[in-house]
Amino acid sequence: MRALLLRDLALAVRAGGGFGLGLSFFLIVTVLVPFAVGPDTGTLAPIAPGVLWIGALLACLLSLDRILALDWEDGSLDLLATAPLPLEGIVTVKALAHWITTGLPLVAAAPALGVLLSLPGPGYLWLFVSLLLGTPALSVIGTFGAALVVGLKRGGLLMSLLVLPLYVPTLIFGAEVARRGAEGLDVQTPLLMLAGISTGSLALLPFAAAAVLRVNLR
Amino acid sequence: MSLWEYANPVKFIRLADRMLPPVAVLALLCLVVGLVWGFFFTPDDYRQGSTVKIIYLHVPSALMAINAWLMMLVASLIWIIRRHHVSALAARAAAPVGATMTVIALATGAIWGQPMWGTWWAWDPRLTSFLILFLFYLGYMALWEAIESDDTAADLTAILCLVGSVFAILSRYAVNFWNQGLHQGASLSMDAEENVADVFWLPLLVCMAGFVLLFLALVLLRTQTEIRARRTRALIARERAA
Numbered sequence: 001m002r003a004l005l006l007r008d009l010a011l012a013v014r015a016g017g018g019f020g021l022g023l024s025f026f027l028i029v030t031v032l033v034p035f036a037v038g039p040d041t042g043t044l045a046p047i048a049p050g051v052l053w054i055g056a057l058l059a060c061l062l063s064l065d066r067i068l069a070l071d072w073e074d075g076s077l078d079l080l081a082t083a084p085l086p087l088e089g090i091v092t093v094k095a096l097a098h099w100i101t102t103g104l105p106l107v108a109a110a111p112a113l114g115v116l117l118s119l120p121g122p123g124y125l126w127l128f129v130s131l132l133l134g135t136p137a138l139s140v141i142g143t144f145g146a147a148l149v150v151g152l153k154r155g156g157l158l159m160s161l162l163v164l165p166l167y168v169p170t171l172i173f174g175a176e177v178a179r180r181g182a183e184g185l186d187v188q189t190p191l192l193m194l195a196g197i198s199t200g201s202l203a204l205l206p207f208a209a210a211a212v213l214r215v216n217l218r
Numbered sequence: 219m220s221l222w223e224y225a226n227p228v229k230f231i232r233l234a235d236r237m238l239p240p241v242a243v244l245a246l247l248c249l250v251v252g253l254v255w256g257f258f259f260t261p262d263d264y265r266q267g268s269t270v271k272i273i274y275l276h277v278p279s280a281l282m283a284i285n286a287w288l289m290m291l292v293a294s295l296i297w298i299i300r301r302h303h304v305s306a307l308a309a310r311a312a313a314p315v316g317a318t319m320t321v322i323a324l325a326t327g328a329i330w331g332q333p334m335w336g337t338w339w340a341w342d343p344r345l346t347s348f349l350i351l352f353l354f355y356l357g358y359m360a361l362w363e364a365i366e367s368d369d370t371a372a373d374l375t376a377i378l379c380l381v382g383s384v385f386a387i388l389s390r391y392a393v394n395f396w397n398q399g400l401h402q403g404a405s406l407s408m409d410a411e412e413n414v415a416d417v418f419w420l421p422l423l424v425c426m427a428g429f430v431l432l433f434l435a436l437v438l439l440r441t442q443t444e445i446r447a448r449r450t451r452a453l454i455a456r457e458r459a460a
Contacts (some may be wrong), residue, residue: 149375161353164353165350165357169392176395196306208381
């Protein structure tokens, strides 16, 4: 498992792996928002948590097809499927690698981008915490979506259609934590729900993703 | 004699042929009676005026929008567990019907909401979760269309339906938490206290029966069509090979 993880990480950070793409996308979305709604602090501050969550979510979405598509194309996915490691484990490692290369940088960058959107003071901590808790769920759900469309020629658009509705609960609770944190309200309930969604999908979705992958590799 | 006999496509088609005319006629009858009764022979509500009558389309279509997904879930489970092709095709056949019901519920709700709430759309939990349900229907149908191999498509959509169900329920509670509602509570619960008055209730019941029967008729018809289409494809393939 560790070998697979290291291999995926190495592939992602080396040339052509698209390691920084998600991060750059997140940056550019955040920069574009003030152009659209105006540079006024009073306008930006209330929407900052939501915009940052949307940006992180879209950056995650755009990098999903890299999880499995490349391995599918060069046939290494077939080799992995015949390896002694169960397919559920492979899927989990793939999701973990995606999270480390995409989710974690987004989490780290979000507070810095919060400055650009004049996020209120107490919001930084909760934005950070909510993204840290929420992005694993995004990665795991996304891996399931990527597994669904892996055999298709132009699966990207279809995958967005399939994955985005599944992202709804995570987005609602995650953005709610960040918003309440920014306004200095109590965050416990949405935070627990967000943690529940993350751990729940982490526990169950690898099985669904592996089942889907087995069908696709048949 | 068991239910599983109808997993045989030939038997299913025979059953559907026999059931379709009575079910369709009954659906038409219920809808005509219910809608005419509802539209012309019930009093106007004293606060809402005649706009209340859209309830005869809104409530039954919303009911079927949810139950169509439930039916797809059951059919998907049957496909995954027992691998009866008819079941997978029935799930496929039900999806566009369910999606249409969702659109009808959303559209009639908007038409009613405009004079009553003063807005076509509000980010109310019920409205929002219906919109999300519609997105799930779209994704499900798109996945069916996108995959060429029939069995692969059936497997993948079945799993998507299972996972989607969990997330649809989760979204339902999430949006409840996220925003307070404008939509009224249940009007047809078992608890008679909060129900609508009897004069509205009886025609509504007839309309709901009509929508259930209509759904049944459409699904039977569409499943039959799917089976025949698949058989035609198989025949064509055999002709080519020969």
